[in-house]
Amino acid sequence: MLHLFALLLAAAAPQERVIHVTAERFKFTPAVIEVRVGEAVVIELTTLDRKHGFAIPDLKVDEVVEPGKPTLVHLAPTRAGTYEFHCTVFCGSGHEEMAGELVVRP
Numbered sequence: 001m002l003h004l005f006a007l008l009l010a011a012a013a014p015q016e017r018v019i020h021v022t023a024e025r026f027k028f029t030p031a032v033i034e035v036r037v038g039e040a041v042v043i044e045l046t047t048l049d050r051k052h053g054f055a056i057p058d059l060k061v062d063e064v065v066e067p068g069k070p071t072l073v074h075l076a077p078t079r080a081g082t083y084e085f086h087c088t089v090f091c092g093s094g095h096e097e098m099a100g101e102l103v104v105r106p
């Protein structure tokens with residue numbers, strides 16, 4: 001009975017859309033991420049070269065992306081808007097340009 005309940009609960013839960021983002025010296029790819037208000041997403045971050053940071057200050061996201069393992073950021077934005085993200089781990093001259101936007105559409 002418990003197994004049946006777990007299956008029903010899993011079927012009722014919304015599926016998160018996975019968005020793959022790579023970080024490498026001075027850029028994120030993609031640099032613009034688009035989602036809808038209330039959409040459950042997982043941003044799966046990987047780095048191609050070294051340790052980087054990933055912060056979306058307006059959404060209280062601040063993560064470190066380590067080489068060799070993905071970093072998962074779970075979001076379901078509640079307001080439309082454009083939210084800037086940037087690297088928080090210094091990676092050389094050009095670090096200040098390592099940024100992008102999360103665009104949340106209605």
